[in-house]
Amino acid sequence: MPDNVILRISNVSKSFGAIRALRGVDFELRRGEIHALAGENGAGKSTLMNVIDGILKPNSGEIIWDGKPVRISSPTKAQKLGIGFVHQEIALCPDVSVAENIFMSTTNISRSFLMDYKGIEAKARDVFRQLSDIDPSVLVRDLSISNQQLVEIAKALTLDCKVLILDEPTAALTEKEAQVLFGIMRRLADSGIAIIYISHRMVEIFDNCDRVTVFRDGQYITTRDVAEIEPADVVNAMVGRVIENLYPEKQALAERSQEIILDVQGLTDNKRFSDVSFQLKKGEILGIAGLIGSGRSEIVKGICRLDGDVSGDVYLNGEPLDLKHYQDSIAAGMVYLSEDRKGDGIFLDMPISNNVSALKLDQVASPLGLINRELEDGQAERLGNKLNLKCGQLSDPVSSLSGGNQQKVAIAKMLSVNPNLIFLDEPTRGVDVGAKAEIHRILRDLARSGVGIVVISSELPELIGVSDRVLVVREGRIGGVVEGDMITEENIMHLASGLDAQELTG
Amino acid sequence: MEITASAPAEPTTSTLHKLLRMRETGLIAIILVMFVIMSFASPYFLTWVNMRAMVMAFAVEGIVVVGMTILLISGGIDLSVGSVTALSMVIAGWLFLQGIDPWVASAIAIAACTAIGAFMGFFVTRVGLHHFIVSLAIMVIARGACLLGTGGRPLGLYTLPPEFKFIGQGTIGPIPLVIIIFLVVVLVFDFMLRRTTVFRKVFYTGSNEKAAAYSGIRTKKVIFLTTTLCSALAGFAGIIYMARFGSAQPTFGLGMELNVIAAAVIGGASLTGGSGTIFGAILGVVLLSVVSSSLALLDVSVYWQDIIRGSILLAAVSVDHYLHKKRG
Structure with missing residues (x-):
């Protein structure tokens, strides 16, 4: 009609x-x-x-x-x-x-x-x-x-x-x-x-x-x-x-390791989350799901001391961590990729190379604190190549890049410190399909090479596609964990909205 | 944003190309053009005496511009530099009149100005007030303190020892010491700003404070330090002025903050932080001075000078804004 x-x-x-x-x-x-x-x-x-x-x-x-x-x-x-x-x-x-x-x-x-x-x-x-x-x-x-x-x-x-x-x-x-x-x-x-x-x-x-x-x-x-x-x-x-072809292959059963990279016990900030305990094993990608406002980002920021006053025990590769400031977390090799790329992830109007070096300037400087441009550019070039970054010159501002390439700069910044563990909050937000698949592949490669990878995402298909295990956060607590075939949209939503684990279906 | 253009690579971007795009290049060109025009318009313009007078006129203020540029890059601003410069003079002058050695008096004055900067930094970073308001209040308070301490009259410091006056009045060969001090400050800070990790953190903080914090940079510390540094340099400038004039003037530096901010902004410093160079800011100072000097030589009324200076500021900032928008 x-x-x-x-x-x-x-x-x-x-x-x-x-x-x-x-x-x-x-x-x-x-x-x-x-x-x-x-x-x-x-x-x-x-x-x-x-x-x-x-x-x-x-x-x-x-x-x-x-x-x-x-x-x-x-x-x-x-x-x-x-x-x-x-x-x-x-x-x-x-x-x-x-x-x-x-x-x-x-x-x-x-x-x-x-x-x-x-x-x-x-x-x-x-x-x-x-x-x-x-x-x-x-x-x-x-x-x-x-x-x-x-x-x-x-x-x-x-x-x-x-x-x-x-x-x-x-x-x-x-x-x-x-x-x-x-x-x-x-x-x-x-x-x-x-x-x-x-x-x-x-x-x-x-x-x-x-x-x-x-x-x-x-x-x-x-x-x-x-x-x-x-x-x-x-x-x-x-x-x-x-x-199925969108996501890289998951960890095979034979690859599973019992080695624990990150062990969080009883993490609490008394406001937005409490009694959070979980572990990250070597080689796996751990997803964190939860509704917006459930506290999933806050937990991760709390672990690396970016936000708030937290108590609880955190062990990285078996060593207890005593962090006062995010700087200590970076020094320990634990870094956080922000969900709001433009707001707090990158320096839009600054050159690509300066962005990549921001986490640990000492690496590209002499002991006296003089920045060595060749080292700085070299670092950006090396990491840029590794991530297949498409850019004009390393001295161009990050704002000249597409969303996907901006995100690669942000990831390069994380990799610049040779991290033991990366928390990625919405790693592919505002990124086009091609670059998205590439980023997922990079994450899988990193996990294989022994870097701990924790991914937070609102996009359930993404979480399901990349994670070996998914932690579901509900109202500041761990609502449950799903693994293997149990990682489905329905199960995650059930846990996120507060249903019992018994009702989950594989 | 959902749709972002991937910038096509520019393989032809040569060094020359980059040089042309730089703010400094444009300023140098404008200054050179003015030199050529003025050398025809006035026989006095290109004389040693005029050049020296011109540089002397902006050298000390140039030191304040250095501090302001760094503060602007970190995302701050300081309206109190004029008052703090005067207060430095007044404190040192008053102490000297009380019988204290002028060097010690100067050190105390600079320390006091540094403390004022730290005080402002405290209000900005801990209390969470805006730079503009805090420095506006300090501008008024410091000026009031100057007038209170002197009863509003200049302090004549006739007994200043010659070695002290040498700072402001002496020459090394044909070059005034003031100019040498100015050049040293400029070169040192320009180098540090370009090359050191400490000052790189100033850029990160000003470019995106949250992203800087998320990179492990203690942004409040950075802002605290740049605020303090700006006042310290203003205090230092006050001492040089005192040595030069042989007096401490409580009303000195009225309106200086506007000149200083204008110079830094003309030189490419952004009021929203994250960009700027010492070299550019000094070129801004030079440009404003050349204009003033030219207008004076051409017998243009002093009243016109402010109007013209203001227009130059507006034009420079508009051009910059346009270029930034175009680059997206």
Whole structure:
């Protein structure tokens, strides 16, 4: 029924310099449906959403809104049409009330000089009647992340939208909160709103959506009714090949060693995690899973003293460690690769070689503390070659590299100290598929050569693909450990959301 | 970001190419052009006397610029340098008038200024206040202390021994000692900033404080030290001024902080930290001085000079911003 289509994208292309982010893609959205958009990082989902929201202008192609071709030149224009976009990152003003946040854009275009606080609070209460029982007069900073997410959704709803875009809204939610959100989504859809739902989680897509469209490498692959297909079909369409080949081979049974690299006993910071004990054996890759906010990053940062006040015993290769500062951890050969590459992983505007040397400058300097440029460049070149880094010159700033190569610089920085153990927090976030596979292979090679590898990831397929064992963290404690065939998305999610180990299935 | 362009390798990037892209090259070109124009416009411009006067005029301030540039690279800023320079003079001068040996008095004054820097560093790194606010407060407090200690009048130090005055007034051969001191400070810090691990940590800290902390660098210590160093150099500059003028002036250095920050920024130091060179900052000082000197020789009203200097700052920063944006 063509008149049921609210939004149609046809043959839209968008390039950034030499990179073709969208190559003549099509997309069709019907009134009242929940339409999942699936694809790997870099597949073009976000680019297309930004085109629909008027943030990006397409190079070519047509957008048809309600049967008429339109040009969406700005987010304001998109709002006027009735497009609401809830971004993955929460973008609220923490210091003002929920009501003021919700009506920020209405206030922006309002002609009246004075703020009508009572009015917007009453209206906000109205909006929340259908969502949840959040008090519109509290400050946003006092809300939990999931409630902040709901405020974002409420904000989009007040714009009287006909299309609602949700970009990975469940990433920060617990299972229960996610279920509430799905209920709300279904009600909105029943009232005629079309929802575009972006997610990596197959379960969510198959449980809650009507149709799914898959993108890969900037191209439209297929649109199917969810009822017609299996999750595996979607995954295969996303990656374009059979998924087993994406990850390097795991440790063979014969390779298993009983030698313990890292032994953590009763680690506690009394705030975000307590009584954490686990071991890392030589040659294995240990994955750490857990919902965002479960404390998985905090535990790892606590081990290497990057954060917080921790107590508990840590043994590295059998030796007890007494660390006061992250520097001591580096000296012991235990390093942490940050999840937020641009925020705290690398020095974007500094040369590649200077980035690689940052952990231990003494290695490239004379005893008097004079930096030897040849040593510094040599180090960067050696490690860059090892990691197959593609760059112009070592003196170029890291910002000139692609995400995958930036991440390789960050990994080279870790390797520069010949570490005994590397904690990698989201090692492939924002990295394209090719580089991702390469990084996974590097991790496996490192583990084989005896370096301890601990990987934290929100992306379950990645964790399942690379880990020999997966530790699941729930609310600051170890919720369980899965190994071998037991490493499945279902089992990990069960443990992460608090079900007993007995219910796990292989 | 989901889509990132992989930069194509530039095999043709020669040394010459790089040189052309450097901030310093552009500044030198502008300074040379001004020299050529001015040597035609005024017969006095290219004389030894004028050149010497020009360098003398910026040499001591140049020492303060060195400290400011390092502080800016670490991500800080210091508005109190003018007041601290004056306070150094006043402390040393007052102690001298109380009968204390001028060398000892100077050492105490420099130590006091260093302590002020450490005090600011404490507020920034431990209390967690912004450099701007802390140094603004110290700027006012130090100035107040100067006026309080002197009753607002300059302290005439007529009995300063000649060997002390030699610092500010003496020459070695044809070259004033002040200029030699200035050059030594510049060369030493330029070298250290480029080559030593200690100062490399200043760059890391300013470029991305969190990433620096995640590389095991004690960033608070770094910021504490650069803040302290900046005040110490301002105190040192105050002593040279005192030796040069033979007096301690409580109102000296009003507005100096703006000149100093402007020079560093024109020379490529970033207000958000992470970049800058001593060489560039000194070229910034030179450029501002050449402009001042030229305007004076051309009989342009002093009032115009501020307007022109401000415009140069704006132009330099805009060009830099544009170039950075283009490089992405």
